Amino acid sequence: MSFSSRGVKQVLLSVEQSEGVGAKVRRSIGRQELRNFDPFLMLDEFRAGRPAGFPDHPHRGFETVTYILPTSKGSFEHEDFCGHRGTIGPGDLQWMTAGRGILHSEMPLSDEISHGLQLWINLSAKDKMCPPEYQELRSEDVPKITKDGVTAIIIAGESLGTVSKIYTRTPTNYIHFIMEPNSRIEQRVPSEWAAFAYTVEGKVKFSAGNFIDAHSTVTFNPGGDGIIAETGDEPGNFVLISGKPIGEPVVQHGPFVMSTQKEIIEAINDYSQAKNGFENAQTWESEIAKKLNQG
Ligand code: FJE
Numbered sequence: 132m133s134f135s136s137r138g139v140k141q142v143l144l145s146v147e148q149s150e151g152v153g154a155k156v157r158r159s160i161g162r163q164e165l166r167n168f169d170p171f172l173m174l175d176e177f178r179a180g181r182p183a184g185f186p187d188h189p190h191r192g193f194e195t196v197t198y199i200l201p202t203s204k205g206s207f208e209h210e211d212f213c214g215h216r217g218t219i220g221p222g223d224l225q226w227m228t229a230g231r232g233i234l235h236s237e238m239p240l241s242d243e244i245s246h247g248l249q250l251w252i253n254l255s256a257k258d259k260m261c262p263p264e265y266q267e268l269r270s271e272d273v274p275k276i277t278k279d280g281v282t283a284i285i286i287a288g289e290s291l292g293t294v295s296k297i298y299t300r301t302p303t304n305y306i307h308f309i310m311e312p313n314s315r316i317e318q319r320v321p322s323e324w325a326a327f328a329y330t331v332e333g334k335v336k337f338s339a340g341n342f343i344d345a346h347s348t349v350t351f352n353p354g355g356d357g358i359i360a361e362t363g364d365e366p367g368n369f370v371l372i373s374g375k376p377i378g379e380p381v382v383q384h385g386p387f388v389m390s391t392q393k394e395i396i397e398a399i400n401d402y403s404q405a406k407n408g409f410e411n412a413q414t415w416e417s418e419i420a421k422k423l424n425q426g
């Protein structure tokens with residue numbers, strides 16, 4: 132039986148912009164033309180080395196997925212207002228459910244540039260105020276499989292018969308495909324899910340279209356069995372991200388993403404008054420911010 136591939140809907144190249152403090156990002160989902168890609172809110176390809184980074188900031192109502200690319204030279208350090216701390220190195224994965232509230236800092240550990248991807252996945256209204264949770268995997272514990280010149284790193288969901296242990300409150304499939312020249316992959320995607328690819332390096336062709344340059348977002352029409360990707364004479368690597376649309380209103384105010392304007396006002400008040408999940412925001416400051424503020 133033949134595999135029917137989804138058609139390409141849009142191809143958009145991302146240019147670098149400044150974000151956080153001195154960090155550089157190429158924004159995929161979340162930019163003007165790619166708003167409302169339900170259930171996804173943002174995908175940034177980031178580069179940052181000390182002293183740049185993303186110092187103390189809050190989140191509510193969604194999940195952040197930080198994946199440092201296996202080829203990255205630098206690592207990230209993460210620290211939150213409940214005492215959760217750690218490093219995210221090359222190939223490592225941090226799946227953070229902010230739920231009702233997280234206040235944290237995300238900063239490079241070294242002067243060497245850290246290069247990674249951060250995806251924001253919306254939560255359904257029933258999950259938005261859940262307790263915060265982390266799912267963290269070291270590079271060696273992220274499932275990988277190689278077949279016919281294609282390595283699939285399975286961040287969430289399944290590829291080539293290999294399954295991730297990550298629990299997704301919003302059903303999501305997130306695979307990093309690293310392809311040798313002249314290789315091909317068929318990846319199944321539920322026909323009603325939102326799906327896009329983001330090219331990290333090299334040149335990749337989707338659904339028998341044209342070769343797409345690095346740093347491009349390719350969105351797909353719904354339907355079909357999934358996505359076919361191919362390389363030519365150059366290697367290529369990309370992430371393929373798909374998820375079940377939530378189908379609820381999205382009201383976003385920076386790092387707070389809720390379903391109504393009223394809930395956004397509550398989030399702003401809860402954060403500024405340190406209540407309803409933001410209790411520790413009253414006194415907390417990251418170690419890095421403390422050092423900087425001492426001068
Ligand atoms: C944020 C501005 C920001 N992309 N990629 C406003 F920069 C951020 C933010 C990030 C971020 C962090 C990492 Cl580690 C990687 C990122 C934006 O932290 F949350 C808001 N609201």
Ligand code: FE
Pocket residue numbers: 185188190195235237
């Ligand atoms: Fe953050």
